[in-house]
Amino acid sequence: MKTKQVRAKQVTTKQMRTKWERSCLIAGVALALAFGIAEPASAMHIMEGYLPPVHAVVWGALCLPFLAAGFFSIKKTVVEHRKTMLILVMMGAYAFVLSALKLPSVTGSSSHPTGTGLGAVLLGPSAMSILGLIVLLFQAILLAHGGLTTLGANTFSMAIAGPFLSWGIYRLCGKLNVSKTVSVFLATCLGDLFTYCVTAVQLALAHPAQVGGFAASLAEFLAIFAVTQIPLAIIEGLVAVVVIKGLESFAQPELTELGYIAQ
Numbered sequence: 001m002k003t004k005q006v007r008a009k010q011v012t013t014k015q016m017r018t019k020w021e022r023s024c025l026i027a028g029v030a031l032a033l034a035f036g037i038a039e040p041a042s043a044m045h046i047m048e049g050y051l052p053p054v055h056a057v058v059w060g061a062l063c064l065p066f067l068a069a070g071f072f073s074i075k076k077t078v079v080e081h082r083k084t085m086l087i088l089v090m091m092g093a094y095a096f097v098l099s100a101l102k103l104p105s106v107t108g109s110s111s112h113p114t115g116t117g118l119g120a121v122l123l124g125p126s127a128m129s130i131l132g133l134i135v136l137l138f139q140a141i142l143l144a145h146g147g148l149t150t151l152g153a154n155t156f157s158m159a160i161a162g163p164f165l166s167w168g169i170y171r172l173c174g175k176l177n178v179s180k181t182v183s184v185f186l187a188t189c190l191g192d193l194f195t196y197c198v199t200a201v202q203l204a205l206a207h208p209a210q211v212g213g214f215a216a217s218l219a220e221f222l223a224i225f226a227v228t229q230i231p232l233a234i235i236e237g238l239v240a241v242v243v244i245k246g247l248e249s250f251a252q253p254e255l256t257e258l259g260y261i262a263q
Helices: 002-036 053-080 082-099 117-123 125-142 150-175 181-207 213-250 252-258
Strands: none
Touching: 053 082, 053 125, 053 150, 053 181, 082 117, 082 125, 082 213, 082 252, 117 125, 117 150, 117 181, 117 213, 117 252, 125 150, 150 181, 181 213, 213 252
């Protein structure tokens, strides 16, 4: 009798997980399509043609070793942890949707969450370099969000610098015995802010102020972005906590295989 009850409970749990996974996939596709038909806007990704050609080439070249590491990281995940493929796809969709949420900033620009910090926590920062590149490429083509000539610079800030800081903060919090909830919040929030700090550096290098040079330009860009990006970073941290709580409830085997949940 107990065996039948256990089996029935397992079947019910599996059905709930399947239904939840299907709902997440449908919601992700729906949101992606919704943003895919949105009107183009000036966005926080560095816009097409805004960087000098030399800067565009240098930032693209700096991305290459990280992208190579990301390719092998994803290949290893596909071969050794096939059950986690859904998490991999979900993190790509999550980054696409969040980074497409453009909110007006100042001087005609926009700010948005990045969505790459949570993926770095679960999959590692190298994998997010590839996922982030794909997200940025689709956004540049479909949404006029960013650009092809600035793809290298945008990839470095959002898909490399931010995720690596998020991953480092999460690991540091783990060593300090900080709770997972707080660790995820800090990692995703600060990773978001760091992305925009790197973007500010890229813009200041490309367009130094006539008076004060790089330092004055950097201070100006950081001040502009801080108005909208600080609250957005906090919101992204809170959203990441909600998402990870949902995954902990419905995707424990996958999180265990990824090493997020200790065996």
